[in-house]
Amino acid sequence: MDEYLLSLETNVTCNKPEVVLTILHFNDVYEIEARPEEPVGGAARFATALKVFQSLNPLVVFSGDCLSPSLLSTVTKGKHMVDILNKLGVHCAVYGNHEFDFGVDHLEEQTKNMIFPWFLSNVYDRFTHETLGHGMVSSILVWNSLKIGIMGLVEEDWLDTLGTVDKNNIHYTDYVETADRLSAELRDKGADLVIAVTHMRWRNDIRLASESNGVDIILGGHDHEYGVLEVNGILIVKSGSEFRYLSKIDVVKDQDGMFKYTCEKRATMRDLEEDAEIKQIVKGYTDNMQHMLGEVLCHTDVTLDGRCATVRRAECNLGNLITNAMLEATHAEAAILNSGTLRSDRLHPAGPLTMHDLLQILPLKDPVLVVEATGQQLYEGLENGVSIYPDLDGRFPQVSGIQFGFDPNGKPGHRVIAKTVKVQGKSLDRDRKYAVAMKEFLTKGKDGYTMFSSCPHRQDIENAQILSTILINHFESGQIVRGMKRCKSGHRMGLIKVSSSPSVSGEHSCLIHSIIHSDKESLIQYVLLFIV
The missing domain is CATH 3.60.21.10 (Metallo-dependent phosphatases)
Incomplete structure (x- = not known):
């Protein structure tokens, strides 16, 4: 150019x-x-x-x-x-x-x-x-x-x-x-x-x-x-x-x-x-x-936990919802979101979720990019995400497509338990390149995620989807899949798959694995099981 x-x-x-x-x-x-x-x-x-x-x-x-x-x-x-x-x-x-x-x-x-x-x-x-x-x-x-x-x-x-x-x-x-x-x-x-x-x-x-x-x-x-x-x-x-x-x-x-x-x-x-x-x-x-902020986007079957003390210290259903929507929208293999993105600091009760609720959760216009990160860079990203635990730091990762555990008593930079790290159900290959969805914020090395600043982007910023728009489309896709809304064009928004859609909205039911504690380690498994 x-x-x-x-x-x-x-x-x-x-x-x-x-x-x-x-x-x-x-x-x-x-x-x-x-x-x-x-x-x-x-x-x-x-x-x-x-x-x-x-x-x-x-x-x-x-x-x-x-x-x-x-x-x-x-x-x-x-x-x-x-x-x-x-x-x-x-x-x-x-x-x-x-x-x-x-x-x-x-x-x-x-x-x-x-x-x-x-x-x-x-x-x-x-x-x-x-x-x-x-x-x-x-x-x-x-x-x-x-x-x-x-x-x-x-x-x-x-x-x-x-x-x-x-x-x-x-x-x-x-x-x-x-x-x-x-x-x-x-x-x-x-x-x-x-x-x-x-x-x-x-x-x-x-x-x-x-x-x-x-x-x-x-x-x-x-x-x-x-x-x-x-x-x-x-x-x-x-x-x-x-x-x-x-x-x-x-x-x-x-x-x-x-x-x-x-x-x-x-x-x-x-x-x-x-x-x-x-x-x-x-x-x-x-x-x-x-007036427009009162529009109902979807109905949830469960309370969504957006409290700061939850999202910055543990896997949460709100984080799962958002990162799974990122994964579906971008067709990446994994998604990682710094929990400081989630700003509502409240419980969102089961029932109608409005545009006002969504913009309370995601008030910023955050572009989502897909980068090519090596397994080693992804591993380093997870280490960074849990490095300040249990402090309520915004770098704590909410993820999708990734499963990992960490030892909170370990030395920062050496907390992630290597054998637990999986991407799409397979053990992490540190030499392989993965397509990872994340906010532009992280691609700039913010919140300590400097390992992603050198990763090639699969698209430029002008073509990036906005995170809040991804969620709006995710909810609408769920309505179409469930038959609550007719899709006239035949294009089902390209987001939700009928058989295995990750969602905690009323369109699908889900079971979320909770945190497993032991004396020596805290194992956080980012896995969603779906009952369709």
Whole structure:
């Protein structure tokens, strides 16, 4: 990527005879409120930035990622963005990976209320034999008497970031192959200009520009840094993130009838007046948070123990619930969670568990990553986790897929009983690499987990699932499995397996092994037995 960034320019110049089309582009927006530092962003000021060019009859294009993740989307599941994008006057968009964070069914419910089409041209659903999320394959928009062909393309790595869709249930076609086919079809239908709206990394947008035939402009997302590049005569634009930047692209036609392009970067600064309508929408959702926090996520059959004295000193059913959900959502072999993550410090009685309860337990927006850790690193991680026991320290591990015992009287760093350590029921191989799910916090070596800071990540932070969202999807999956909720799309959130789902919610019953004490050791077995 570094060699690409060296080539990025914020302006691509050309002669300026006649502007036949103005495009306003943005991508990857999550937070609707402004931040303190410049450019402040925020949906209300961004709306004003768009209105500056209203007299030009601009085509407003969005390159994906809006429904999640943010603190507000944890509560609304992205519904607030429906109102905002409609009011911003978006004309077309491509699905980003985070559009699927709450499942295909939920996405399709939201897009029905949006007044513009969503495109996805190269990913097909094996259940429906149509594009995933029923994205539009291609279309021609007539704008200023110009026929503009539109398609929506994503990279293959995009599939691995979908936390609620099983990759085996979708069919992917290469974006260059798709672009060539659709460009030819659109040209045959009279398209003067072909735009690929994409949600993929720079290297793939560059490959698209280098190898495809027929695409004129690539309007991209997925990367959050602003950049403009011209490759093979094709303009590639990415407009940053979080409503902080807007790209104004002028399409001009020279005397020979050839199209040329200029691109202007516009920052959303504090001195822009906030749009009154959007400001009211933002205020309405933020003021309404308390009401939305009452939503019931699931009903539990047992009391969940989130007390600090429990979670920081022993295996607990709340820790088991959360780490098992992490394991299911990421398809890792093991999951490890520092118990300081669990913040409610209370018992959650059997019965309804609400959004408010969940955000009391998990108040932070914690991304979950999968790292490749050796057995030795995993062993060292467990040693770190129990090194300060019996102090109520936040490093104490809640785990899933792992079984281990330790001697609390042993010297710190030598407490874990080696012969007891198992991953997925098999003795730990210290030379083998394991896929381990954990918070980004631990991958940075925090809470003493320095052994994980050098582990390769299987995905980047921008594609990570948020821990609270994983739990919301876990509960909803349980309802689908039990038949309490109908899954319209056939994608059962990709999380819970019918035969062996780890859960302590009302969707499944479970038996949790308790702590076994003896004079010399405390053996904590992180094992769940399920009665389905």
